[in-house]
Amino acid sequence: MSPRPDPVLEAARPWLAPVREVDPAAPLLVCFPHAGGTAAYFHRWSVALAPEVTALPVHYPGRFDRRAEPAPLDLMALVTGVADVVAPLTGARRTILFGHSMGAVVAHEVSRVLQARAASPSALVVSGRRPPRPDVSERLPVEEDTVLADVRRLGGRGVALLEDPEVRAAFLPVIRGDYALLDGHRYRPGPLLDIPVTAVVGDSDPRVTPADAHGWGATTTGPFRLFTRTGGHFYLDDDTPFLLDLVRSSAGGDPCASG
Known part of the structure; x- marks a missing residue:
């Protein structure tokens, strides 16, 4: 007999949708994709962690x-x-947020x-990103050619697909829209988080240095640890085992463990 659907998770659709059968006792990992990314990026995480x-990849609208x-x-x-559908989850079981x-x-x-x-979630893991600063704009490119050049500079497995005109026509507007979201966002100071925060960065990331990423420690009164990994902005394409071990240790109550 198949297990009954979790009504809380069912209510979270279409924002969150499990890829595999859900163990009602298992901790949750909510995965936030990068600019232009989709929930599908984390499907292999769902398989490996079950x-x-x-793992609950976030499905952004549009x-x-x-x-x-x-x-x-x-x-x-x-x-x-996203917060509206995650809030009912955090009280029921351990919930970790991961965003790249x-x-x-x-x-x-x-x-x-x-x-x-x-x-509050149980822990936050941030990857490939500088910490927030008040009233600082991203100043990201918005024109098609400059956005495409920036995406190529960042690399990643998906960048080669953009050389196909049809793929580029489908995905470039999404990436440009996400860049505009980031460019228009202004961080407003407020109470610090009171949960463990872990930051991970590639040692050759053109957008963020390990010194930059260390600033995430100032966003929480809880424990903080920084991991520097080999690779660029999309170091995680090839460093998945490390991140999965990090998630498992965080799910077990030790968010600063190296795995």
Whole structure:
């Protein structure tokens, strides 16, 4: 007999949708994709972590299976949408948030909203991203040619697909929209997080240095640890085992363990 669907997880659709069967006792990992990324990036994480941890990739509106929906025009609108469905999860079981690049910004803001609602996640893991600074714009490119050049500079497995004109026509508007979201977002200082925060960065990332990433420690009163890994902005394409071990240790209550 198949297990009954979890009503809380069912209510979280379409924002969160488990890829595999969910163990009702397993900790949760909410995964926030990078700019232009989709929930599909984390499907292999879902397979590798099951059944110890249930990975729940975030499905942003305006792309993939939600492409018929309008994309958010304000990053905090996106944050609120995710927070609304994650809040009921945090009280039921251990819940870790992981975000890479743009996803780190969204995951951090979601953590702040959840804490304000007395529904803090158990831990936050941010990857490939500088910490927030008040009133500082991203100043990201918005024109098609400059966005494409920036994406190529960052690299990653998906960048080669953009050489196909049809793929580029489909995905470049999404990437440009995400860049505009980041460029328009202004971090507003407020209460610090009170949860463990872990930052991970590639040692040759053109966007963020290990020294930059160390600043994430100032975002929380809880434990903080920084890991520097070999690789560029998308070091995680090839460093998945390390990150999965980090998630497992965090799910077990030791978010600063190296795995």
